[in-house]
Amino acid sequence: MVEQTRQNWDFRRFLDTLGFFGEIPFVGSFTWLQKLLGMKDDAILDSPTTAAGVVLVAGATGGVGKRVVQRLQQQGIPVRGLVRNAQRGRELLGNDVDLVEADITLPETLTPKVFENVRAVICCTGTRVQPVEGDSPSREKYYQGVKFYLPEVAETPEYIEYQGVKNLVNAAKPYLKQRQNEKMIFDFKQPLPNFTSLWGAVDDVVMGGVSESGIRQISGAALFEGNVSTANSGGFASVRTRPLDQPLDLSAYEGIELRVRGDGNRYKFILRGDDRWDGISYCYSFDTVYNIWITVRIPFAELIPNFRTKTINTGEPFPAQTVTAFQLMLSKFEYDGELNPTFSPGPFRLELETLKAYGGQPLPQFIMISSAGVTRPGKPGLNLEEEPPAVRMNDQLGGILTWKLAGEDSVRESGVPYTIVRPCALTETPGGKVLERDRGDTIKGQCSRNDIAQLCIDLLNAPEDTNTTFEVREKG
Numbered sequence: 001m002v003e004q005t006r007q008n009w010d011f012r013r014f015l016d017t018l019g020f021f022g023e024i025p026f027v028g029s030f031t032w033l034q035k036l037l038g039m040k041d042d043a044i045l046d047s048p049t050t051a052a053g054v055v056l057v058a059g060a061t062g063g064v065g066k067r068v069v070q071r072l073q074q075q076g077i078p079v080r081g082l083v084r085n086a087q088r089g090r091e092l093l094g095n096d097v098d099l100v101e102a103d104i105t106l107p108e109t110l111t112p113k114v115f116e117n118v119r120a121v122i123c124c125t126g127t128r129v130q131p132v133e134g135d136s137p138s139r140e141k142y143y144q145g146v147k148f149y150l151p152e153v154a155e156t157p158e159y160i161e162y163q164g165v166k167n168l169v170n171a172a173k174p175y176l177k178q179r180q181n182e183k184m185i186f187d188f189k190q191p192l193p194n195f196t197s198l199w200g201a202v203d204d205v206v207m208g209g210v211s212e213s214g215i216r217q218i219s220g221a222a223l224f225e226g227n228v229s230t231a232n233s234g235g236f237a238s239v240r241t242r243p244l245d246q247p248l249d250l251s252a253y254e255g256i257e258l259r260v261r262g263d264g265n266r267y268k269f270i271l272r273g274d275d276r277w278d279g280i281s282y283c284y285s286f287d288t289v290y291n292i293w294i295t296v297r298i299p300f301a302e303l304i305p306n307f308r309t310k311t312i313n314t315g316e317p318f319p320a321q322t323v324t325a326f327q328l329m330l331s332k333f334e335y336d337g338e339l340n341p342t343f344s345p346g347p348f349r350l351e352l353e354t355l356k357a358y359g360g361q362p363l364p365q366f367i368m369i370s371s372a373g374v375t376r377p378g379k380p381g382l383n384l385e386e387e388p389p390a391v392r393m394n395d396q397l398g399g400i401l402t403w404k405l406a407g408e409d410s411v412r413e414s415g416v417p418y419t420i421v422r423p424c425a426l427t428e429t430p431g432g433k434v435l436e437r438d439r440g441d442t443i444k445g446q447c448s449r450n451d452i453a454q455l456c457i458d459l460l461n462a463p464e465d466t467n468t469t470f471e472v473r474e475k476g
Helices: 011-021 031-036 065-074 086-093 139-144 157-175 400-414 449-459
Strands: 054-058 079-083 098-101 118-123 129-131 151-153 183-187 199-201 212-218 221-228 236-241 255-261 266-272 281-287 293-299 304-307 325-331 346-358 366-369 418-423 425-427 435-438 446-448 468-474
Touching: 054 065, 065 079, 065 086, 065 449, 079 086, 086 098, 118 157, 157 366, 157 400, 199 212, 212 236, 221 236, 221 325, 236 266, 255 266, 281 293, 325 346, 366 400, 366 449, 400 418, 418 449, 425 449, 446 449, 449 468
Parallel strands: 054 079, 054 118, 079 098, 118 366, 366 418, 418 468, 425 446, 446 468
Antiparallel strands: 129 151, 183 346, 199 236, 212 221, 221 346, 236 325, 255 293, 255 346, 266 281, 266 325, 281 304, 435 468
8 A cells, every 4th residue: 555645744743843852943943942931851861870780899897898898888889798707797797788608718619609790899808917916905006007016917918918819810700791881871771760851752744744753661661663654755753862961972982882672674873963953963774673682883983974864974083072962763764865675654663771882991890909018028228117017027927018919910910800909008087088199109108998998989980990000098
């Protein structure tokens, strides 16, 4: 049956489209009037969701480890504590923490259960150092640095600082898929509060056509559906976001990844780099498989600059640093007069689960707390009188700093993306201080365990710190 070429045009729907987007095609914007009248929502994207997976904290009952666990919980990040004694772990961390019992010095205890769904490891393990018996009735005084008490090690540093760390990173490696710095832009698996004020339809009604579409949230996805018609010389239906008040800077990524389930049609994904209604659109066509979930990767380098279905040569790459709008389209047109080879008029359906940027630099997956001073024992020309106790007493403490350095080397050699943090003297102060970093292992000072715990969490999403080692202290 041949579709009628002329049908009644819905002028009301045309006005609704203009009202939603605050635009008059070919003339300009009246969003200033909407804002003046209080008509325009402050429709912004929700914050990116936390990356999927669990953060494993080794040494979860230690001074820094317990703080890392608590802060991960407070920030809604899934966490699992690796402890040698689960009962003691419950007493310190409570019953709401996922704990697994294992000993990093015994590789046979580092079973698959320890690493189930783990995306990153924060290693806060360390040799237990205590005052020589009889020196102090309170270990807290020793930790606080209120008074110096002669220390001794209660364990063998070689096993904890080197062999244990090496066991842990090598055991974790098979379970840590190299995690890219992906940015979740829309996660429709969860309801998006500002959905209806952000997404709207732009169908061929704006050019006199009668196609009609919409997008709505369903369980676990957003559903783009409608009916596309070639009547009145039309033939496209689309949904699009309003121009974002704050453009997204996606210049650190390679492209956009969609997770979709379609109906066998070929669709277009469109990005825009300015806030003009009828400006340049950057398009990518992709095919769907009927009723099958697929992942579509859209490299920025393969986007086609387009103006009203005609390709243009901008002479410049897609402006990924100023992404202003997202759009999905079903159209009978491809580019430059070519037709969509799978197009047929009628009803259509496309589910969208997630939309994210992909291809950023790798993120740290093994964050190790080491110590400032690890390279100083035995260093020529070093004035031991000016060094912290751990450096001066390295030999008496079983070579604790020497073995820490060997543990660092095992992490660097593992091939797992890492960050190694070397804090200066740790204290029990509340923290909240500005931290400063350095390289070369020369600085001295102190820092709060609370601040180091938060630093570890921040590093989970710091691609610039991947495969780096640095010392840190409170800024004086």
